[in-house]
Amino acid sequence: MNWEDTPEEAAFREEVRTFVRDRFPSGYRPDPDAEQSLEPEDVRGYNWPVDRVSDDPQRREGARRWASVLAERGWIAPHWPVEYGGAGLTAMQEFILQEEMMRARVPTVNGIGAFLIGPTILAHGSDEQRAEHLPRIARGEVTWAQGFSEPGAGSDLASLRTRAVRDGDEYVVDGQKVWTSLGQYADWLFVLVRTDPDARKHRGITFLLIDAASSGVTIRPIEDIRGAAPFCEIFFDGVRVPVANRVGEENQGWYVAMAALGFERAGIGATIKYEQALAELIGCLSDDPQQASSSLGREGSPLPRGDVSLGREDVSLRREIARRYTEIRVLYNLARYTASREEPGYEASVNQLFGAELHQRLARTGAKTFGEAARLWQRDGSPMNADFTHMRMDSVAATFLGGTTEIQRNVIATRGLGLPRE
Known part of the structure; x- marks a missing residue:
């Protein structure tokens, strides 16, 4: 397929570039020591849901100002109808907007709210739910987290045991969720609960919206192997949820x-991150000082190169880097194709599966490049600020975040190829 911009798309792309250049808050700078939250649309040094409640007043104000600037254009939730705070953009315009923001290394706002629960409420929610929740998401006033996985229900999500019992106009919820991304910073949760324990496991589940400040909700951050806490566990003890929130x-x-x-599973964020990481790796290996300095931070400082002379002469490594480059271009085309679909289907699982496994292959390529130096965790004085060491740790979770590779292959086989389930 030909993915070159139409004249209208090219004009919109230039509009986005100008907007980001002129309107991004100058005081909202990346934190070089911050770990990413592992969400695909993360930009290194930024974590908008965390930044908006930061103890650093400049960082907090920058995050909130950026949300306000985007909301003026309806660009927090650009594909939504204008009546709910969106901009009514086409799917391809939304793709271009996200692509250019990632290329400029500025953070998206309210990712889980705008790209996940928002479209779900638009498609399946009531008029009252749309009116209550969508405008606040589109203004960046409320953040959301996804309460699906449980200690005994991850890949086999339909085995979940968190229960909700109907009591008049309310459900009473009891149970536990785990690995909830950024749940400790969320104002609201969307949660799967079991409402019919006697039904077949896929048929007795209900989808609820729960105020995170509700009595009986306890949230505990979980520290990962990097020392960061990008997710949490959530306990529900007699939490009362209005039936209207179903x-x-x-x-x-x-x-x-x-x-x-x-x-x-339908985003562009991971593709651009991998593209930028590989470009920086190639620059670091290059004998050309101009190329080696081509990948700069927002301050314009060249990345430290370290001793990578052995990697530069390795013919097999060159071939491996070429394969990674080709795979990133494939992923870009998969993302464009997924975005061209009105509603993502099995194509989104193809995109998710390929991107997750590419994440791990790219991280291994970086580790091979730097040899023993790839063991260095501290950023100061390490080749490329130890970016690929941190990527290797990030990538451990790639093949089960958003659905395991086994689940994705099942979706592709049954929904895409029409193969029998047994």
Whole structure:
């Protein structure tokens, strides 16, 4: 397929570039020591849900100002209807907007709210839910987290045991969720609960919206192997949730959740991050000082190169880097194709699967490049600020975040290729 911009798309791309250059808050700078939250649209040094509540007043103000600037254009949730705070952009315009923001290394705002639960409420929510929640997401006033996985229900999500019992106009929720990305910073949660314990496991699940400040909700951050805490565990102890907060019909939440996961798997963010990381690696290996300094931070300082002379002469490494380059271009085309679909289907799982495994291959290529230096965790004085060491740790989770590779292959086989389930 020909993905070259039409004249209208090219004009919009230039509009985005000018907007980011002129309107991004000058005081909102990346934190070089901050770990990413592992979400695909993360930009190194930024974590908008965390930054908006930072103890650093300049960082907090920068995050909130950036949200306000984007909200003026409807660009926090650009594909949404204008009546809910969006900009009514086409799917390809939204793709271009996200692509250019990633290339400029500025953070998206309210990613889980804008790209995951928002489209789900648009598709399956009530008019009252749309009116209550969507404008606040689109203004960057409220953040969301996804409460799906449980200690005994990760890949086999339909085995979840968190229960909700109907009591008049409310559900009473008891149970536990785990690995909830940025849940400790969320104002609201969207949660899968079991409402019919006797039904077949996919058919007794309901999709609820829960205020994180509700009585009986306890949130505990979980530290990962990097020493960061990008996710948490959440406990529900007699939490009362209005029936009006149910999305879709009772016991039909599994189908709503699958639609939500389709939106999650359809992004461009990972592609641009891998492209930039590989460009920096090639620059670091280059004998040409101009090329070696071509990948700069927002301050314009060249990345430290360290001793990578052995890697530069390794013919097999050159071939491996060429393969990574080709794979990144494939991933870009998969993302463009997924974005061209009105509603993501199995194509989103192809994109997710290929991108997750590429993440790990790219991290291994970086580790091979730097040899023993790839063991260095501290950034100061390490080749490329130890970016690939940190990427290697990030990539451990890549093949089960957003659905394991086994689940993605099942989706592709059954929904894409029409193969039987047994």
